[in-house]
Amino acid sequence: MANSTIARLLAASCLTVVASQGLTTPLHAAEAAPAVADDPAEIIVTANKREESARTVPMSLTIASGDKLLSAGVRSPEDLVKIVPGLTVQPSPFNTPVYTMRGIGFYETSLSAAPTVAVYVDEVPLPFSATTKLAVLDLQRVEVLKGPQGTLFGQNTTGGAINYIAAQPTAALAAGADLTLSRFSTYDAQGFVSGPLSDRLSARVAARVVQGGPWQKSITRNDDLGKVKQLQGRAIVTWDAGPDFTVRAMLSAWQDRGDTQAPQLLVDSCGASTAGTCGNPEAAAFRAYPRPPRDNRSADWGAGVYGRANKRDDSFIQGSLRLEKGLTDNLKLISITSYSRYKTDSVQDFDGTTLNSADNNTTGYIHAFSQELRLNADFDKVRITSGLNYDRFNVYDRIFYNIGQSVSADPLYFVPGHLLPEYTYSFTHQISKTYAAFLNGEVQLTDRVKLTAGARYTNVRRSFSGCSFVLGVTADWFNQIFGTSLADGQCSVFTPNFPQTYDPLLFDKLNEDNLSWNAVVDYKLSDKAMVYGRIAKGYKAGSFPTASVVSYTGLLPVHQESVLTYELGLKASLPDRLGELTIAGFYNDYKNKQLRSRKPDPLFGTLDGLVQIPSSWSKGIEASLTLRPVDGLTLSAGGTYLQTRVTRYDGFDAFGTPTNFKGQRFPYAPKWSLVGDAEYRFPLGTGHEGYAGVSAVYNSATSSVLANRDTAFTSADTRQVIKAYTLIDVRAGVSFGENKVKVGAFVRNLTNKYYWTNVLDSLSSIVRFTGMPRTYGLQASWRY
DSSP: OOOOHHHHHHHHHHHOSSSSSHHHOSSSSHHHHTOOSSSSGEEEETSSSSSGGGGGOOOOEEEHHHHHHHHTTSSGGGGGGGGGEEEEEOOOTTSOEEEEEEEEEHHHHHHHHOSSSEEETEEEEEGGGGTTOOOSSSSSEEEEEESOHHHHOOOOOOSSSEEEOOOOOSSOOEEEEEEETTTTTEEEEEEEEEEEEESEEEEEEEEEEEEEOOEESSSSSSSSEEEEEEEEEEEEEEEETTEEEEEEEEEEEEEEOOOOOOOOOEEEETTOTTTTTTTTHHHHHHHOOOOOSSSEEEOOOSOBBBBBBBBBBBEEEEEEEEEEEEESHHHHHHEEEEEEEEEEEEEEEEEESSSSSSSEEEEEEEEEEEEEEEEEOOSSSSEEEEEEEEEEEEEEEEEEEOTTTTOOOOOGGTTTTTTOOOOEEEEEEEEEEEEEEEEEEEEEOOOSEEEEEEEEEEEEEEEEEEEEEEEEEHHOOOOOOHOOOOOTOOOOOOOOSTBBBBBBEEEEEEEEEEEEEEEEEEEEEEETTTEEEEEEEEOOOOOOOOOSSSBBBGGOOBOOOOEEEEEEEEEEOOOGGGGEEEEEEEEEEEEEEEEEEEEEEEETTTEEEEEEEEEEEEEEEEEEEEOOOSSEEEEEEEEEEEEEEEEEEEETTTTSOEEEEETOTTOOOOEEEEEEEEEEEEESSSSSEEEEEEEEEEEEEESSSOOSSSOOOTTTGGGGOOOOOOEEEEEEEEEEETTTEEEEEESSTTTTTOOEEEEESSSSEEEEEEEEOOOEEEEEEEEE
């Protein structure tokens, strides 16, 4: 390894921080009291689905209090990258965030696509990424678990799990409010009320509203985009139903009616020499289109689909019921039941121009039911968790395309006298049922040695129906080109017996099962330090894509993938409560990795499609350090160094050319991911104090496509590079009355860094999704 790499590893180990403990900086200690003890290393977590000290959990995890999330500007899951090294969250044109942890991710934006990083609120699953967008509300803390978590959290956690812990009802009356006013006329107001309703009944209600003006500017006209309009709410009722019997009901809901983001036009596909499509009549318009300046706000977009503006109308509601019954002094039975409904109707334009090339309207719904029954057994030196799980998901996903000015079809089909295609749409309807049984045990072999082992059997049965359809002029054009006789709105996907098409739909099934497992040995070096070794195998379920394709091959499913992980780690508290140090090294052996890449198409040359990489790996090291060198000063940071490689995969590049991808790096997997924070608190008199802080996040360069070797980026590859960037935030303020009232100011993206988090090829153009420009504002908080 080069000296520079070694130096960076040492820097990541000795300057910055993993985890959890260091990133927890309570701003309202009374509110965080249930989770944060006097010693910051003694945070109580539920990473193993039972309460225990974070220091004793033998896995890599990051923890942050709800107040830390607020001060760091974490308003949504996408913002978690500010505090979690090794995590990336990409926006997508279809309004579905995509999570990648330690290089393990799945960039697929269909509603029905299960992520590799699962998200929970109080152990209640949010099984699809689209439903997680507004999960950050009135939180006690967040726990981010890294590596496969399949034994306790189920499949689709090959990368890790994010568990938001909602603030719970209190025994005494409590209330609070937080108000943020910031650039672009944005206000974020949230509050809660909590307390007893009777001797045995208590409740907590929280609500949040975010309203903001446009932040994007058109480069061709006087127009803007980017308004924010969000509403969230949650109610929790806890009932002490009798001896060792508690009932907790939770109802959560949110609504998002803001604008969809427009990307920046980087280059037209013709100018970038994408597959030979540049002879059709619309190519000149893309070549002549003006390019935006290099700033985060500039972009361009069309008038929308069927005259509808580029906005979303998304909503989500979920109810859950948790029952806990102590059977004996050693046994506790826990039941968690949840049901949720998500609906979307969103218009977006992701070609970066006013042309009608990649203008979309996505509609769909998710109905999800989940039931877990768990038995916790705690004895002197043995702790056992066992249970059963059942999930049923009903997902409908429809995408309508306006492609009247697209350059993506083969130029042979654009000849004088031929009609041009205008509209097409595709939909899928998938129903899956999952049955699982799991067992996990911890045995204290000696005073210093503990063994943890577990396994989960999972069986998934998935049904699929769907197709692509041609409308109006497009149906006539399709018939003229291929000699078919499709009616308006008829399925236009060819069967293996070309030119026969499916009638009325394509139907398929995907039934799979697997056995995930976990084995850990940890050794206590002292009361303040431990080392551990972990081996775990996890699975991610297969799925069908939602795509507008001509050939049946574009709708073939991907089968389940697996990851075998090896991890060695150290957790230690420094002497005299000076700080905490954590270090972990890991290796992931990937089989049948699911990936969105290129597949041949008889009409468009190549299209994005789901493929599988037979063999690949990722490895790296994480280090974290929290220091409190003097009273009032806290220094914390965390870093991940990551390497990824494909060892076997033959596929197709953007030109439809068969390609051997051996040696390529994973998309969305930066080699370096660093976070850091420094805060100084100082007294301003009795019960008052001031604070000043600075935080930073750094991600090295990565790519949104598979063709990205370490040695050099080719001219085609550089189009989809996500360049390295560093973001710096600052904050300062004062608090009064033992932290009951706090007033402060902040600046985020202090240097107004121009950066982007995703690059996409729309087949007509290649576009970037930029990050937010510099924002600044005021924050005020009150607690009763």
